[in-house]
Amino acid sequence: METTVEAPMGFDSALRRTAVVVALGAIMTILDTTIVNVAINTLGRDFHTSLSTIQWVIAGYTLALSMTIPITGWVIERFGPKTMWITALALFIGGSLLCGLAWSAPALIAFRVVQGIGGGLLMPVGQTMLAREAGPGRMGRAMAVISIPGMLAPVLGPVLGGVVVDHFSWRWLFFVNVPFCALALLLAVRMLPRDEERRAGAPLDWVGLALLSPGLAALVYGCSQAGGGSGLTSPSALAGLAAGVLLLGAFVLWSLRRGERALLDLRLFRRRAFTTGVGALFLYSASIFGLLILAPLYYQTAGGHSALDAGLLIAPLGVGAIITMPVAGRLTDRFGSRGLGIAGILLAMAGTLVFTTIGAATPPALLAAALFTVGLGHGLVIPSLAAAPYQGLPKQLIPAATTMSNIAIRVATSFGVAVLALVLQLRLQAGVPGGDGTLAGVAVHGSEVAGAVAHAFGGSFWWALAIGATALVPAALLPRRAIEGVRRR
Known part of the structure; x- marks a missing residue:
């Protein structure tokens, strides 16, 4: 029984x-x-x-x-x-x-x-x-x-x-x-x-640390250089990305050999809930943080608004998330992560879709409403996807799972910002008359190219939408229930 x-x-x-x-x-x-x-x-x-x-x-x-x-x-x-x-x-x-x-x-x-x-x-x-x-x-x-x-x-x-x-x-x-x-x-x-549970004799995997920490830093640095105006083909971006990939690849091989003695036990990825939860969280985070970079940039560049105005534009996203996040936590505990995660991603992508149609005359109220919709979805997604990797996880594996999910979010943030900034740069180069692909170059030309600038941003938002939509695949593969064999009163 x-x-x-x-x-x-x-x-x-x-x-x-x-x-x-x-x-x-x-x-x-x-x-x-x-x-x-x-x-x-x-x-x-x-x-x-x-x-x-x-x-x-x-x-x-x-x-x-x-x-x-x-x-x-x-x-x-x-x-x-x-x-x-x-x-x-x-x-x-x-x-x-x-x-x-x-x-x-x-x-x-x-x-x-x-x-x-x-x-x-x-x-x-x-x-x-x-x-x-x-x-x-x-x-x-x-x-x-x-x-x-x-x-x-x-x-x-x-x-x-x-x-x-x-x-x-x-x-x-x-x-x-x-x-x-x-x-x-x-x-x-x-x-x-x-503190009660300590492993006083637990040795530190110094080789794993020497591979993972610099590798992660190099990858983040390469992404920031690629998205910061240097471009993907710049020496600094290529060097950072290449070093990051090589070091992280070496870390994976080393960790698989060491098993549970490794800095991070990669055997966690054998667990379906952990792998699909972290995968969905990575793709969704890349999309949403890219959106959070592009939206205020568009408002300042195409609309000529101040940095403070651009910051206030993002506020409805936070309001929407605050509304749904407490409810999402309770629903995740009751019904699991899968349905709620999928619903939240769809809602956030519906709000992002509005940004793909922006023009020079798009009213700020429409952008605020779209970001409020994104926030409603975001408030559903984050608690559900953050809880998913812990499903059925033994207590002693929680620190390793937490570390890996935080690494995934850090890399996803840099990756999403780098990809969308690079796409925007290329679209500005191709679509803005006389532009050099930089935001400074756009500002020089002013209102006569406002339509071309808005079009370049709109195309970049399509990439944010596409990356976020791919998160639906691992989210759909999450286990149906949060906890098997747990009965709630």
Whole structure:
């Protein structure tokens, strides 16, 4: 006779405490991935340095995030999740304070790397704590909690950054992190359960780390160079992509030989729920983050609006996601990830479809409505697809699964932005009279080429739609139910 277990219906006090601590600590670290973007020109002017140098304020943070994520599974097992959460927060607070006090561009870049190391640890460590505390019966709702900071970042980041730069010193972009993260640090010390499960003798796979972290950083760097105006055929982009592919390929071969002793146990990909969940999350993330880059660029370039206006344009997406995300968590726990994930992807792609038809005279209200629709779908997708890889997963494999899903999202973000930025560049070169393929070249020509510019953006949005639509394939292959043999009251 089949045995069933009772799954908790709601959040108990322990899970609520963990959720509050994780959400509070994660929100500022994720905001930092976008809040600084609007200050690049200001930073370059204040430090009397070139754009190619000051852009490393963003790139250094992103690369540090990418290189730190692979080690999180090991440090959680070795030192415990609470210890590593507190350590990561301390690194992030210290890096933020030093960034605000930076006296030169090289100093700011170095301190951003310190910030990135802390930020790279925080999300997977927090996700692991939530997944362990929630258990299979509440995984969807737990993933909805961890998704909220990620949803707020592209919405609030540019807006908050614009307000700070316009009305205060750029240094407050970093000082603002200190009180919020300090509060999260104090709450973590008081509210998180004590670390109990540690593998004090667990050896670190140094060879795997030496292959994966630089490989991941090289791949992210190559994608950022390809999408940042250098082009796919530029030496920097080709070198980064080639090095990334070679190192990651070597890491796969090495890890398959080591099995469970590897830095990441790649045998997780034998599990259908894990492979299809991560695959769908990768493709969807590439599409949606590409959209979040192109939409404000279009609004500024073709419409002549400010960076703050472009940031406000994205706000309806966040509103839509906030409406559906809490419901999605509960429905995922009850019915599984597959149906909800497919419905959310279709809804998000329906909103994206509107952007493929944009013209020079497209009203902002229509764009806002389209982004609201994307947000409704996004709020359904993220909790369901984030919970899918954990279906039927033993507790000891949660750190490795969390690390790999975070790596997938990081690479997908860079991949989606790079592909869509490259497509836009090529379409601007081919379709804008006298244009050189850069946004600066477009701005010179002004309104006389507004229609051609809108057409170039519209064609690029088709690529975002196509990439997102491919996520339907792995989503359709997800297991039907979230948990087999679990009965809910």
